[in-house]
Amino acid sequence: MRAPGFLLICLLVAAAIFAAALAVGNDYVFFAGYVVLQYVVLSTAWNILGGYCGYVNFGTAAFFALGAYSTVAIYKLITENDFYRMPIPVLMLVGGVVSGVIGLGMGYLTLRLRGAFFSIATLALAVVLETLVVNWDYVGGSRGAYIIRPEAIEPIGNYIRYLFLMMLLLAVAALTIARLIEHSRLGYGFATIRDDELAAEASGVPTLRLKLIATTISGALMGMAGAPFPYYIGFLQPDSTFALDYAVNSIAMPLIGGTTSWVGPLIGALLLGSLQQIITVTISSAVNLLIVGCLLVLFVIVAPNGIVGLVHTYLQRKPDEFVGRRRVDADAPGTVP
Amino acid sequence: MSLMTGSGGELLQVDNLGKRFGGFVALENISLSVAPGERLGLIGPNGSGKSTLVNCICGTLRNEQGSVHFDGRRLDGLLAHQRTHLGLARSFQLPRPFVSLSLIDNIRIPLLYTVAARGHGRAAHDVEARCSGLLREVGLEAKARQRPRDLTQVEMRKLELARAMASEPKLLIADEAMAGLTHSEIEDILALLVRLNEQGVTIILIEHIMRAVMSFSRRLVVLVSGRKIADGAPTDVMRDPEVERAYLGQ
Amino acid sequence: MIFSFDLFINAIISGILIGGFYAAVTSGVSLAFGILDIVNIAHPAFIILGSYVAYIVNVSLGLDPIATAIIMVPAFYVLGAGIYQIYYVSFEKRGQESLRGLAFFFGLLFITEVTLVLYFGVDYRYVEAPYIGPTWHLDGIDVPLRILVPFLVSLLLIAVLELILTRTFVGRAIMAVAQDQQALRLMAIDPVRIKRVAFGISIATASLAGAFLIIIQPVEPSVGRQYIGRVFAICVLGGMGSLPGTVVAAMLIGIVESFTATFYGPSWAPAVSFGFLLLTLAVRPAGLLGR
Numbered sequence: 001m002r003a004p005g006f007l008l009i010c011l012l013v014a015a016a017i018f019a020a021a022l023a024v025g026n027d028y029v030f031f032a033g034y035v036v037l038q039y040v041v042l043s044t045a046w047n048i049l050g051g052y053c054g055y056v057n058f059g060t061a062a063f064f065a066l067g068a069y070s071t072v073a074i075y076k077l078i079t080e081n082d083f084y085r086m087p088i089p090v091l092m093l094v095g096g097v098v099s100g101v102i103g104l105g106m107g108y109l110t111l112r113l114r115g116a117f118f119s120i121a122t123l124a125l126a127v128v129l130e131t132l133v134v135n136w137d138y139v140g141g142s143r144g145a146y147i148i149r150p151e152a153i154e155p156i157g158n159y160i161r162y163l164f165l166m167m168l169l170l171a172v173a174a175l176t177i178a179r180l181i182e183h184s185r186l187g188y189g190f191a192t193i194r195d196d197e198l199a200a201e202a203s204g205v206p207t208l209r210l211k212l213i214a215t216t217i218s219g220a221l222m223g224m225a226g227a228p229f230p231y232y233i234g235f236l237q238p239d240s241t242f243a244l245d246y247a248v249n250s251i252a253m254p255l256i257g258g259t260t261s262w263v264g265p266l267i268g269a270l271l272l273g274s275l276q277q278i279i280t281v282t283i284s285s286a287v288n289l290l291i292v293g294c295l296l297v298l299f300v301i302v303a304p305n306g307i308v309g310l311v312h313t314y315l316q317r318k319p320d321e322f323v324g325r326r327r328v329d330a331d332a333p334g335t336v337p
Numbered sequence: 338m339s340l341m342t343g344s345g346g347e348l349l350q351v352d353n354l355g356k357r358f359g360g361f362v363a364l365e366n367i368s369l370s371v372a373p374g375e376r377l378g379l380i381g382p383n384g385s386g387k388s389t390l391v392n393c394i395c396g397t398l399r400n401e402q403g404s405v406h407f408d409g410r411r412l413d414g415l416l417a418h419q420r421t422h423l424g425l426a427r428s429f430q431l432p433r434p435f436v437s438l439s440l441i442d443n444i445r446i447p448l449l450y451t452v453a454a455r456g457h458g459r460a461a462h463d464v465e466a467r468c469s470g471l472l473r474e475v476g477l478e479a480k481a482r483q484r485p486r487d488l489t490q491v492e493m494r495k496l497e498l499a500r501a502m503a504s505e506p507k508l509l510i511a512d513e514a515m516a517g518l519t520h521s522e523i524e525d526i527l528a529l530l531v532r533l534n535e536q537g538v539t540i541i542l543i544e545h546i547m548r549a550v551m552s553f554s555r556r557l558v559v560l561v562s563g564r565k566i567a568d569g570a571p572t573d574v575m576r577d578p579e580v581e582r583a584y585l586g587q
Numbered sequence: 588m589i590f591s592f593d594l595f596i597n598a599i600i601s602g603i604l605i606g607g608f609y610a611a612v613t614s615g616v617s618l619a620f621g622i623l624d625i626v627n628i629a630h631p632a633f634i635i636l637g638s639y640v641a642y643i644v645n646v647s648l649g650l651d652p653i654a655t656a657i658i659m660v661p662a663f664y665v666l667g668a669g670i671y672q673i674y675y676v677s678f679e680k681r682g683q684e685s686l687r688g689l690a691f692f693f694g695l696l697f698i699t700e701v702t703l704v705l706y707f708g709v710d711y712r713y714v715e716a717p718y719i720g721p722t723w724h725l726d727g728i729d730v731p732l733r734i735l736v737p738f739l740v741s742l743l744l745i746a747v748l749e750l751i752l753t754r755t756f757v758g759r760a761i762m763a764v765a766q767d768q769q770a771l772r773l774m775a776i777d778p779v780r781i782k783r784v785a786f787g788i789s790i791a792t793a794s795l796a797g798a799f800l801i802i803i804q805p806v807e808p809s810v811g812r813q814y815i816g817r818v819f820a821i822c823v824l825g826g827m828g829s830l831p832g833t834v835v836a837a838m839l840i841g842i843v844e845s846f847t848a849t850f851y852g853p854s855w856a857p858a859v860s861f862g863f864l865l866l867t868l869a870v871r872p873a874g875l876l877g878r
Contacts, residue, residue: 056689058628109869115685116626117823121868123628124816124861131858142854185449192435192446194686198397199433201417202426204451204504208416244812248697255690260437286704293697300687300694301677 003180010172018165030164034232036273037167038225042246043253043265044174045221048181049214050251051259054194055115059122060250061243062129063219066102067095067226072139072236075147085150088166088231092224099223100216107215111208126247134238144237147230163232167225174221178262181217190214222250245289249276252296258308267307348373348408348539349394349508355402356386356393363389364563367403371508371541376534378554378571379543382583386563387543388430391510395427396420408507421447422454426506430513430543432493434485440496441481444468447504468503474529475499491517498526508539515546523549551575559583593727598849599842600728604738606841608799610834611741612814613821614748615792620819621828622765623785625674629692630818631811632699633790637663637797638712638806639703645714652714653740656798660791667790670695671783696811703808711805719802737799742834744795749830751788761785765828813857820864 021029042060049055071091078086110121134142150159181187189210192200200207230236249272257268272292279288303310349371356364364386371377381387392398394405396417405412407425415423426447435443445468452459459467472478475495477488485493498514511530515523527549534540544550550557550571557574559567561583567574574580612634619625640659641652678688713719718732752758760781763771768778800806817840822828825836844859 050686054686056686058693109865113868116620116624116689117868119626119689120628120816120819121865124820124864127812127816127861128858128865131855131861135854185453188438188442188446188449191437195435195437196433198417199429199435200446202395202397202421202429203447203500204418204421204454205446206416206418206450244697248693251690251693255687259686286701290698290701290705293694293701297691297694297698300691301673304681304683304687 003176003183006179007172007176010175014168014172018168021164022161027158027160030158030160032277034160034164034167035277036270037164037171038229039249039253039269039273040171040266041167041174041225042222042250043257043269044171044178044262045218045225046250047254047259047262047265048178048190048221049211049218051254051264052181052187052190052194053211053214055111055211055214056119056251057122057215057218058119058247058251059126059129060222061246062122062126063099063103063222064226064229064246065129065133065238066099067092067223068229068236069133069139070095070098070223071227071230072145072147075230076138076145088163088228091227092166092170095227096220096224099226100220103219104212104216107212111211111215130238140236142238144235145230146235147233149231149234159231163228166228170224175262175266177217177221178265182261186210186213248289248292248296249273252292252299254306256295256299256306258306260305261308264306264308271307346373347371347406348375349541350406351390351394351403352406353403354390354393354400354405356389356398356400362563364393364400367560367563367565369558369565369568371539373507373539374534374537375539376530376553376555377539377541378550378557379541379560380545380547380550380557381560384562385560387560388512389563390560391427391512391543394420395425395510418450421451421504421506424505424507425510426501426504426508427510428494428497428501428512428514432485432490432497434488434493434496434500436485439482439484440472440477440488441465441468443485443496443500444471444503447500451504471499471503474502476525491522494518495526498529502533506538508541509533510541510543512543513545515544515549527553594849596728598845600730601734602842602845603838604730604734604841605803605845606838607738607741607834608734608796608803609817609821609841610837611737611744611792611799612796613818613825613833613837614745614830615789615796616818616822617825617828617830617833618748618761618792619786619789621822621825621833622761623782624765625671625782625786626689627692627786627789628689628815628819629696629699630789630793631814632696633663633666633793634797634800634814635703635806635808635811636699637794638801639707639797640794641798641801642712642714642806645716649715651716652798652802653736653795656795659794663794664787664791666787668783668787670790671786674786675779675782700808700811707808709807709809711807712801713805714801716802733802737802740795741799744792745830745834748788748792752830757781757784816857816861816864820860820867823864823867 021033042064046057046060049057071094074086074091074094106121106125107118110118133139139145181190189200189205192203192205193207193210197207253268253272254265255268256272257266258264272295276288276292279291299306305312347370349369351367351369354364354367355362367386367390379387379390389398393400394412396412396415396419407420407423410423412420412423435446438446445464448459448464448467469478469481472481475498477492477495477499480487480492485496488496494514494516498511501509501511515526518526523546530540530542530553542550542553554571556569557567557571558565559574559577559580561579566583567577567580612631615633616627616630619627619630637656637659641655644650644655645652674688674691677683678691716733718736721732723730723732723735750758752762760771760776761784764778764781764785771778771781800810804810821833821836821840824839825832825834840860840863843863844856847859848856
């Protein structure tokens with residue numbers, strides 16, 4: 001299936017989802033759905049660097065927060081004084097650019113090293129960024145920042161529905177980008193980096209350049225996911241924004257769903273995201289995190305190729321490593337269209 | 338394939354190359370040159386530094402001393418993939434296939450990233466045909482859609498060689514590509530390398546199988562304990578007392 | 588920012604003292620990551636576990652935390668050996684350690700922290716011991732005993748570890764495994780068993796480090812996170828696996844943190860070691876094979 005066709009189908013599905021949500025008539029659907037969609041974007045973004053290239057990013061929260069705090073800064077700068085509210089798509093772009101640039105910079109510093117050092121550096125980045133924000137009073141510091149969420153926006157009405165719609169579109173964009181990468185020369189290059197970087201270099205793959213591209217795209221998408229967050233939550237606190245929950249979720253969802261294609265993070269985010277909404281409401285958020293952690297460890301040990309891998313194995317009836325690859329080929333052991 | 342060479346006419350020029358790992362001297366004062374179209378054999382006992390030399394030439398390792406010139410260009414500071422783009426290719430002694438890709442995709446990578454980078458853009462079906470052709474030359478066409486884990490050790494070596502060939506190099510370094518092959522398989526690979534050479538590819542053959550090295554090489558270089566101890570016509574080199582000592586032992 | 592000599596000296600002294608403690612905390616990581624290349628980012632979680640164990644025993648039996656930790660060393664060793672076995676079979680053997688192995692440890696970090704929260708809540712816990720509270724005042728220099736005692740025992744721990752690594756057969760086998768597993772196999776020594784022992788020792792140090800931690804400061808489950816960056820910064824700075832290097836690096840970071848807290852305020856402290864880490868990594872020589 002060519003990219004425009006895929007995009008069209010995604011948009012149709014998105015339209016159907018939005019219509020269904022409207023039909024339910026309960027705003028809670030939008031509140032909860034927003035979070036799940038947010039995780040679709042974060043998991044897909046993480047997977048571009050993690051699943052495709054094999055570089056683990058523990059600092060999802062940092063990139064997410066950069067997007068969120070860019071919005072806060074703009075809000076303080078413009079909206080509070082002039083009452084001009086920057087539209088969400090523009091905020092997303094700003095958040096994306098900021099996060100993308102930081103991702104590029106950090107990648108440039110650390111991607112020439114082994115993967116383990118990169119991963120540790122991403123942990124460090126999250127903490128350094130959090131410390132900087134906590135000490136920066138302009139965006140509220142440790143006390144937090146209030147963002148006034150407008151009541152409504154025409155023609156959609158309720159502002160939360162507008163946010164949901166924006167995140168829905170961003171999710172479509174993220175999935176399309178992921179799929180585009182997979183089926184392109186870039187996707188092949190990423191796979192070689194994951195499999196054997198030395199051999200990739202010897203074959204002529206410019207590994208550093210590709211890794212930087214992956215980090216930038218991944219970081220930018222995470223920033224875009226974070227940009228509308230202040231409007232969603234109304235009160236932004238460093239504690240909750242930089243929480244490790246984002247890291248564990250954006251890692252668990254692709255690993256549980258399956259890392260080799262765009263389908264995995266989507267499945268992981270939908271399943272795990274929905275599960276978490278249910279558990280948080282019925283039991284507690286701490287138990288919720290415990291379950292995510294346990295599922296992560298379990299899947300990583302028992303089902304390394306995730307749910308997609310399990311389905312594939314079941315269909316193939318023989319143990320096989322899933323290779324979600326490019327062409328639809330009659331001989332190939334199963335590809336994702 | 339053009340055989341452009343720089344000053345001096347040599348395709349590969351290694352001057353006083355030295356490499357240490359901490360206190361251990363892996364290579365000391367290695368100088369050698371390879372003319373375009375030449376068939377060079379590189380031999381030496383295990384641990385003598387052959388693979389380290391290849392790694393330094395190809396950019397996988399950085400040499401502290403000396404320099405490498407390829408096709409008239411100084412290679413210092415160039416990353417491995419840049420050297421591959423210039424026309425330098427190597428196969429790894431211990432095969433390093435891309436395990437999550439099929440065989441044909443393994444071959445596709447150098448075509449996508451090296452050949453395409455040189456500006457010889459090719460249509461998709463052309464690339465596909467080229468990949469199949471390369472697999473056919475090493476006898477792996479039947480397994481084109483399978484993954485490297487389904488291959489035998491011997492087949493992995495052939496894949497390794499085919500992948501190196503896929504980058505359409507000017508100079509191919511084959512690092513122990515024949516280990517473990519049967520007599521006829523060795524003949525096949527030798528014939529393949531000869532064919533490549535006749536098409537204009539310069540070849541450095543690193544091998545332990547003396548019969549193959551002697552029949553293939555026009556010139557032989559011997560490395561022992563990180564030093565070059567002989568460099569000349571194969572028959573002359575094998576009669577060198579120092580070489581005899583190194584191989585027949587003290 | 589009032590610069591006084593007393594303040595300066597005290598900052599250095601407390602930096603050195605806390606640095607000794609940091610070295611003990613890092614010693615486990617130097618062993619696992621520095622020498623054996625096992626990226627156990629969950630190590631701080633085991634330290635917090637050690638803290639809570641010391642806390643429980645202290646509250647119920649009144650036993651000294653360090654004594655508790657020493658008694659618990661075998662249990663932590665077994666835990667470490669068990670975890671390594673799972674890690675080896677699931678990841679190292681399959682060559683998956685860089686992605687899934689890392690995620691595994693991250694998951695463990697999370698599970699440990701959240702389980703502690705569920706069991707103990709987020710209140711700070713502290714222990715009681717005769718040396719917690721008193722401070723020696725020596726000529727303008729304040730030396731709190733609750734930091735001095737862990738400092739001394741930490742140095743003792745490091746010395747013991749160094750002796751093990753250099754003088755005993757097992758220790759030297761561990762160093763050998765890091766260099767050449769094949770050679771070890773040829774000597775009929777199972778590298779996996781050696782690595783299991785090493786990882787067991789690594790986690791065993793966490794038992795002691797945990798006791799030191801809760802002596803020095805009150806502990807709650809998320810405290811471990813502050814130590815992730817510190818520990819890896821010190822390990823990398825100290826030369827990856829050299830215990831003496833770890834001590835020097837730990838004291839350096841301790842001093843810098845101490846100065847930052849004294850002259851700039853404690854809210855900047857977390858950024859120091861993490862910032863150090865980023866700097867160290869950025870300045871390291873480049874190269875895929877670089878080590």
